[in-house]
Amino acid sequence: MIDLIVATVESRSPEGIAAGISRLIRGGALGAGDRLPTVRDLAAALGVSPATVSSAWQALGRVGLIASRGRAGSFVLEASTAWMPPHFGELAGSHVTARLDLSTGTPDPELLPDLxxxxxxxxxxxxxxxxxxxxxxxxxxxxxxxxxxxxxxxxxxxxxxxxxxxxxxxxxxxxxxxxxxxxxxxxxxxxxxxxxxxxxxxxxxxxxxxxxxxxxxxxxxxxxxxxxxxxxxxxxxxxxxxxxxxxxxxxxxxxxxxxxxxxxxxxxxxxxxxxxxxxxxxxxxxxxxxxxxxxxxxxxxxxxxxxxxxxxxxxxxxxxxxxxxxxxxxxxxxxxxxxxxAAPSVTQISEARRVYHARQKALSEALVRHGAEHTPSDGINTWLRVADERAAIVSLAASGIRVAAGSTFYAVPREAEQFVRITVGRVHDDFDQIGALLARAARAD
Missing domain, CATH: 3.40.640.10 (Type I PLP-dependent aspartate aminotransferase-like (Major domain))
Structure with missing residues (x-):
């Protein structure tokens, strides 16, 4: 397995290592339950520090591709949550955590009206x-x-x-x-x-x-x-x-x-x-x-x-x-x-509408500023074209950001164009920084 990973990894950075392994998982070369090499063994084979491989492992874990079981090692996870309907399960990824989760498709709790x-x-x-x-x-x-x-x-x-x-x-x-x-x-x-x-x-x-x-x-x-x-x-x-x-x-x-x-x-x-x-x-x-x-x-x-x-x-x-x-x-x-x-609730919803619109505009402008093609969307979600869906997801995971895989939203799998869905409504600030990370991820392959 180490030889396969070494042959696949094109960049010795944490993002490059994570992207290479994600391609192996996506392509079926690595299946659910497969045990991955130890951090030290893979680091030696790639000629990088163990910290570099550890960072790649953390990125893959944040997007739910692998899980660490302590001294037993790290393993490839199942692709979806078993008890859920298949498309919903792929969207859920309940075992994944991130500092900024932009995959949920849910509104900002702070913008909901007072009950x-x-x-x-x-x-x-x-x-x-x-x-x-x-x-x-x-x-x-x-x-x-x-x-x-x-x-x-x-x-x-x-x-x-x-x-x-x-x-x-x-x-x-x-x-x-x-x-x-x-x-x-x-x-x-x-x-x-x-x-x-x-x-x-x-x-x-x-x-x-x-x-x-x-x-x-x-x-x-x-x-x-x-x-x-x-x-x-x-x-x-x-x-x-x-x-x-x-x-x-x-x-x-x-x-x-x-x-x-x-x-x-x-x-x-x-x-x-x-x-x-x-x-x-x-x-x-x-x-x-x-x-x-x-x-x-x-x-x-x-x-x-x-x-x-x-x-x-x-x-x-x-x-x-x-x-x-x-x-x-x-x-x-x-x-x-x-x-x-009731007037207070109507006012709160009107303000939420204004804020969501402003967030869509701010993030879209940041994406364009950093080289991505994008048009502002309506509501709380937006759709971003990427060079490679899995590489984009892994790249963002390395920065602690989670987005939804675009393939989940298609009735028939497709390779020609790839996207990710971003719940812009959950972005409160740092639009330029987040836009830069998203634009960089869109170019990752």
């Missing part, structure tokens, strides 16, 4: 007159409808975006069906489709959203549904433009003699994005299901979202849910209503 006022409006008893009572609080429904991007026939409350999308797919797709997804897109969608026995048809996105020409081709496969993220698309941070929304709607209409897919929109970051809300429901109201969730803006632990669309589909979701959780807690609905309407 104290909203909690004061919650009933003191978790009571309800009947298990068949209304599923949505009327005040909350009116508030949501007032900002919906089209006029939905029906609206209901569910336990967050993934719960809503999962339940929509369960009523519109069957085993063996096909569903169009963005490429790259959110990994959990791929896991959901796998669980349902549904084939994902990936369609590339560009700076305005899903590409209409490629969607037209995908529609020839007669998909049951199309999943789109209209704002702050995860992972790219791209938001759908009005022009692109019209083009996509026109393409779908032009294929109506061949196929009749349901459009499922995941507006997961709407409250903290700067882009306006454009929905295909404006042109296709009878086949568009729009999901709006509040995890990114108001707190991941609220687990609440709204679904609006044609009555014929929303009613099926509500009916099926009666045989499970029944409804989303009206106590949670009360909290959400207060957060969406």
């Amino acid at each position: 104290a006022l909203a909690l004061g409006q919650v009933p003191t008893r978790a009571d309800t007159a009947s298990y068949l009572d209304m599923r949505v609080l009327p005040d909350l429904e009116r508030t949501l409808r007032s900002s919906w991007p089209f006029v939905p026939q029906a609206l209901t409350i569910l336990d967050g975006a993934l719960d809503a999308i999962s339940r929509c797919l369960e009523v519109v797709a069957r085993y063996g069906d096909r569903v169009v997804v963005e490429d790259p897109g959110f990994p959990a969608f791929l896991d959901l489709l796998d669980q349902l026995g549904v084939e994902a048809i990936p369609v590339a996105v560009d700076g305005e959203g899903m590409r209409p020409d490629l969607l037209a081709t995908a529609l020839d496969a007669n998909p049951a549904a199309i999943i789109i993220q209209p704002r702050a698309q995860n992972p790219t941070g791209v938001s759908l433009t009005a022009k692109r929304a019209r083009e996509l709607a026109r393409v779908i209409r032009s294929k109506s003699h061949l196929t009749d897919p349901v459009v499922i929109e995941d507006d997961h970051s709407g409250e903290i994005t700067t882009a306006p809300a454009f929905s295909l429901g404006e042109w296709l109201p009878n086949r568009t299901l729009h999901v709006r969730s509040f995890a990114k803006s108001h707190g991941p632990d609220l687990r609440i979202g709204a679904l609006g669309g044609p009555t014929s589909i929303v009613d099926r979701v509500v009916s099926r849910r009666m045989l499970g959780p029944g409804w989303t807690s009206r106590m949670l609905q009360t909290i959400l209503f207060q957060l969406l309407t």
